[in-house]
Each structure stands twice: as C-alpha cells, then as structure tokens.
Amino acid sequence: MKKFFLRTMGCQMNDHDSEVIKGLLLSLGYDQTEEIEEADLILYNTCCVRENPERKVYGNMAAYKRLKEANPNLIIGICGCMTQQKAELQNIFQQLPHVDLIFGTHNIHRLPELLARAEVGERVVEVWDEAPYAEEGQDFRENLPVERSHRLKAFVNIIYGCTNFCTYCIVPYVRGREHSRLPESVREEVAALVETGYREITLLGQNVNAYGKDLSMETSFSSLLKELNSIEGLARIRFTTSHPRDMGSDLIHAMASLDKVCEHLHLPVQAGSSRVLRRMNRGYTRENYLDLVEKVRKAVPGIALTTDIIVGFPGETEEDFEQTLSLVEEVGFDSAFTFIYSPREGTPAARYADQVPEEVKKERIYRLIELQNKISAQHIQRLVGTEQEVLVEGRDTQGLVGRTRTNRQVHFAGSEELVGELVTVEITEAGTWTLRGKVVHTQA
Numbered sequence: 001m002k003k004f005f006l007r008t009m010g011c012q013m014n015d016h017d018s019e020v021i022k023g024l025l026l027s028l029g030y031d032q033t034e035e036i037e038e039a040d041l042i043l044y045n046t047c048c049v050r051e052n053p054e055r056k057v058y059g060n061m062a063a064y065k066r067l068k069e070a071n072p073n074l075i076i077g078i079c080g081c082m083t084q085q086k087a088e089l090q091n092i093f094q095q096l097p098h099v100d101l102i103f104g105t106h107n108i109h110r111l112p113e114l115l116a117r118a119e120v121g122e123r124v125v126e127v128w129d130e131a132p133y134a135e136e137g138q139d140f141r142e143n144l145p146v147e148r149s150h151r152l153k154a155f156v157n158i159i160y161g162c163t164n165f166c167t168y169c170i171v172p173y174v175r176g177r178e179h180s181r182l183p184e185s186v187r188e189e190v191a192a193l194v195e196t197g198y199r200e201i202t203l204l205g206q207n208v209n210a211y212g213k214d215l216s217m218e219t220s221f222s223s224l225l226k227e228l229n230s231i232e233g234l235a236r237i238r239f240t241t242s243h244p245r246d247m248g249s250d251l252i253h254a255m256a257s258l259d260k261v262c263e264h265l266h267l268p269v270q271a272g273s274s275r276v277l278r279r280m281n282r283g284y285t286r287e288n289y290l291d292l293v294e295k296v297r298k299a300v301p302g303i304a305l306t307t308d309i310i311v312g313f314p315g316e317t318e319e320d321f322e323q324t325l326s327l328v329e330e331v332g333f334d335s336a337f338t339f340i341y342s343p344r345e346g347t348p349a350a351r352y353a354d355q356v357p358e359e360v361k362k363e364r365i366y367r368l369i370e371l372q373n374k375i376s377a378q379h380i381q382r383l384v385g386t387e388q389e390v391l392v393e394g395r396d397t398q399g400l401v402g403r404t405r406t407n408r409q410v411h412f413a414g415s416e417e418l419v420g421e422l423v424t425v426e427i428t429e430a431g432t433w434t435l436r437g438k439v440v441h442t443q444a
C-alpha cells in the first residue's frame, strides 16, 4: 500500500482543506504515515500570510532532494496558498525541480487526476485563480470525502475567500473572492455530522460576518447561527474569524440568545491607533472597536475575547504602538496572536516607503507579548474556584481532557464513558494556558 506524508501550515481553512486532501488520498488507496522516509508521496499544504513559514518550505523541500534521489518513484508535492502567488509559483517551479506535483487552493478536487499524472512521471502544475463556480452557492468542495482529525469537533466552511483587501494581507489574492455556501448545504453537513456523533462545530471563513452577503437570497450569519442552533444533538457552535467592521447588533444578539453558541469571540483588532487602522484599510477606528467590545461584553457576560495584532506596520510610530499597548490593556484580551509585520509582494503596504526597521519591530513585539502574557495570566487565574461547562473530548496522559465554552483546555479525572458528554467541572488549578479541575456534575 502506498503512503502519504502530509504537512499543513497556516490557518484553520488550511487545516480543513488538509482534511479533504486526506479524505481524497485515503479514497485513492493511500495510507497516512508520519515517517517521511517511508512516504511515496510528500505533500505540503502551504501558507503565505507571512514570510518565515514560506522560507521553511524552501528549506525543507531542498532537503527532500536526497529522498528523491534514493527513491525516484517518490512524488513531492506543494499545494495551498503559496502556489496561488504567480511569482512564488515561478520560484517553486524553477528552484525546486524535484517537486513534481503543484496545485492550487481551487484545485483540491482535481487531486485524483493530478496525482495519477504525476505517478506516471509527468511534472504536474495546476493552479486556478478562482474556484469554478457552476451556480450561486455551488462549490467544488461539496461532497468530497473528508477525513476529519477529531471525532467530536468538526470544521465546517461557510464562506470562502476574502474581498476585504486589508493593505498588509495576501489572503484576498490567494483565496479568491468571497463566496458563501448555501444555508441548506451548511445545515445538511452539520446535521450529518451530528448524526455520526459530532457534538461541536466551528464555522470557518476569513470573515464569517460577511456570510450570505454575496447570495441573492435573504440570509445572514446571525440567521445561519439561529438555524444551526436548532439542530438537535449538537452541543456547541463556534466560529472564526469575525471582522469588527461587520459585527452587527443582530450577531451580538444571536450570541447572547442562542444557547449552543459559545461565549468566545475571536475579534482581530490588528492595531490600537486609528491612524494605522485607516492605513490598514480595516474600516473601523480604535473608538469603534472599544465600543463594540463594550456592547459584546454587556450582551454576553463572561465572554472570552481573543485577537490578532500586527506590530511594525509601515509608518507605525512609537506613539501608535503605545496606543496598541493601551488598547490591549483597556480591553484585557484573554489571549492574543501577535505578529511582526511581514511585507507581502503585491500588497499595497509592501510598497509603502516608511517600513519599520526590523530591530524596532522586534523590540515592540517583545513589549507587547510581555504585557499580554501578564493579562492572560490574570484571566486564567480568575477561573480558579468557578464551575465551568466542559465538553469532554478525550483522554491524554493527564486524564480526561475537554474545553470550557470559552475555549479553555481543562484536565480532570473521570471515566472514559464521559467522552462526548457535557459535564460541569470545578476549576481547582490554573497553569499558564490550561486548567485542572474535578467533575461536580454530569448531565448523562
């Protein structure tokens, strides 16, 4: 039996695309391996949102040349967002001649044919700029096999692509225009998942709040949530990512009133200075963002707020950066993903003249991380002594493991039979990122 080694980089869209790629490869009779040396197919599902992971791909791929020399039948492939950039595609093609299978984010469904061609010795390159949409709401991903990495929690796409064009971001160029799935397709997929035992879904999109805007029918993200909330047997609904500009009061109301929608909101702020936000083309000011946070917290008490922040965006002054620090302090995020601005070829910000020196960016990110770590620690400590609803996800070396509605990981003692159940856990201890507790109530 042939074996594949699959490595996935980037965001949850890529994680989920890899679940489809796995599904396809298994259906072709391939088996998965974690041992790269024994693979007949090595495939990298890549990300290009920042430069560092891209460099890593080139480094690793160069090292696989040796494997290819030892086994000429080995197929080495690159897919995902990197291939969607014209210049990068050219580089991959020229600098990595031993890579023989290259396909784009809109070509995943073509994998069986492309792989068959590679298997007989052809060097295959297929990267489409946009998905081949037959009709509104139709998508090539519908009905492809999916091999999910978890048996209780599932990713479900609701909207593909992005047309926001934040000036730093490459995603709109590599993922195509915004394109919503039909509400009934989403509902069917979720209902089928619940039927097979799934308890939690995470709805995916670069901007889930834009869901439905491209469809001719009357629908919205909040009405989709309402519809999914009525599916019996489903315990939890999560979603990512929300754009602050499109976060309307209907969505806040839905989060407050729908029992399955968890109290966690990932709301990337990117910067605390309105001047920087304007240059980023984010479509909101510092004040808009703070107002929004206040509304959300009022409507959904105890909600966990997480965010993404970029430091060293072109033209960011010390004063601008201090506004980011003060916003972080004022909001008090549960946690934050922090990034050093990385110029991406083809995006407007990469051409701005006032790029921030690397040392300055580094110094700023250290200060930001230090502040956020302090705040994160306060948040997690506050949970000690509280009772939390936990979905029991499985067992690891530290006992049963699950997550709170606010997406905190908790370990506790208990029997295997609780896996898949909602239990109430009293939190007894807090580490840096995870909690320990004891079960005080089971609903089963």
Ligand code: SAH
Pocket: 049, 050, 168, 169, 170, 171, 205, 206, 207, 241, 242, 243, 268, 270, 308, 309, 310, 339, 340, 341, 342, 343, 344
């Ligand atoms: N669609 C999501 C995020 C997609 S990318 C959103 O709009 O929030 C994930 C994160 O990567 C972004 O939120 C941003 O913080 C970061 N990012 C995007 N482009 C970047 C760049 N050029 N340099 C550094 N960080 C970047």
Ligand code: SF4
Pocket: 162, 163, 164, 165, 166, 169, 170, 171, 172, 206, 207, 243
């Ligand atoms: Fe990138 Fe902005 Fe789209 Fe998010 S909303 S994917 S940051 S362009």
Ligand code: F3S
Pocket: 009, 010, 011, 012, 013, 014, 046, 047, 048, 049, 081, 171, 174, 175
């Ligand atoms: Fe990266 Fe593509 Fe996601 S660029 S962040 S994997 S959409």
